[in-house]
Amino acid sequence: MSEELETNADKILAEAMRMSEKIEADIAQNPKKYRVLTGDRPTGRLHIGHYFGSLKNRVRLSKLGVPTMILIADYQVLTDHDAFDKISENTKELVIDYLAAGIEPGENVCIYPHSHVPEANQLMVPFLTLVTKSDLDRNPTVKDEMAKSSIPLNAGMYTYPVHQAVDILFCKGNVVPVGKDQLPHLEIARQIARRFNNKFCKGIDPIFPEPHALLSKTPMIMGLDGSAKMSKSLGNTIMLSASDDETAKAIKKAKTDQDRHITYDPVNRPEVANLLRIISLCTDETPEAIAERIGDGGGGMLKNTLTEALNEHLRPLRTKRAELEQQPELIKKVLNEGVEKAREIASKTLLEVRHVMNMEI
Ligand code: TRP
Secondary structure, eight states: OOHHHHHHHHHHHHHHHHHHHHHHHHHTTOGGGOOEEEEEOOSSOOBHHHIIIIIHHHHHHHHTTOOEEEEEOHHHHHHTTOOOTTHHHHHHHHHHHHHHHTOOOSSSEEEEEGGGOHHHHTTHHHHHTTSOHHHHHTOHHHHHHHHHOSSOOOHHHHTHHHHHHHHHHTTTOOEEEEOGGGHHHHHHHHHHHHHHHHHHOTTSOOSSOOOEEEEOOSOOOOOTTSOSSOOGGGTOOOBTTOOHHHHHHHHHTOOOOSOOSOOOOTTTOHHHHHHHHHHHHHHOOOHHHHHHHHGGGHHHHHHHHHHHHHHHHHHHHHHHHHHHHTOHHHHHHHHHHHHHHHHHHHHHHHHHHHHHTTOOO
């Protein structure tokens, strides 16, 4: 990366962190000033990395009364070249995970697949005219994809950041809870909002807000095998839907190290530190205190403690999950109502957009 680009990325990160803190300080007092937009790809059930990393935060924000849109990015599955034969099934599994985790759809919260909101997808065409090829070439996620994939980059993937801007802007979402790695995407959404307003809303109120990131404070949970990321394809996860026994088995296989005495040392003992942090997320004790308590109990006791803490913490969620699996009609109703509400919002935005673009008939 050139020096200039690096300073620009640093600047964006610093500004995003500042705004994120500011929003966090204000959002509990003024929840209705904000609209949260978040989403997942329907590639399977969720695991504890998703749960501690984002799901719990979504539940918290929605319980504060912040209007919350939870989008299921089914079109993204196509751009990623993932198998599409299970999209419908995976979409329902996601809804089950959301509801089991405490998301309550209704007036304030809606859950919907973005392919079902045609009025929002119509924004894609004007938005594509507001970004240049070099804007997209600079996007690190797109660059990554170009570098690692053996098949040619499809135009859907290439322009995916623009579609993500549609996802955020159609409902005038102004808060997007994300990790730092998603900031370049968000920057494109911010640029599109700004460019649209500058071009089409001269002398009148801007239509789109510039969305801000709400950066997660929870450190990323690593895979149980020590990989940087917990991911189902790496087989290093614990699914929210796993049984107590499956959880125990996965934890038994988790990587630790040679040192029998347990200490919390994230730099030199990342795997042990990761397990301690997961316990800490379940029990609210500090990882240091947990390490001290286990001490010479070693890896065995660390794993037993984790198994117990995690199974205990997830028990209510798992019970609810099993009940929801028996209620397919309820899941369908949640999605239909979510789509209806999202379309209502999208239709309003599309009318405004058509008006300023002089495309009314
Ligand atoms: N790209 C996100 C992912 O890969 C999912 C997503 C789609 C999203 N549209 C979004 C996230 C809009 C936040 C905002 O998981």
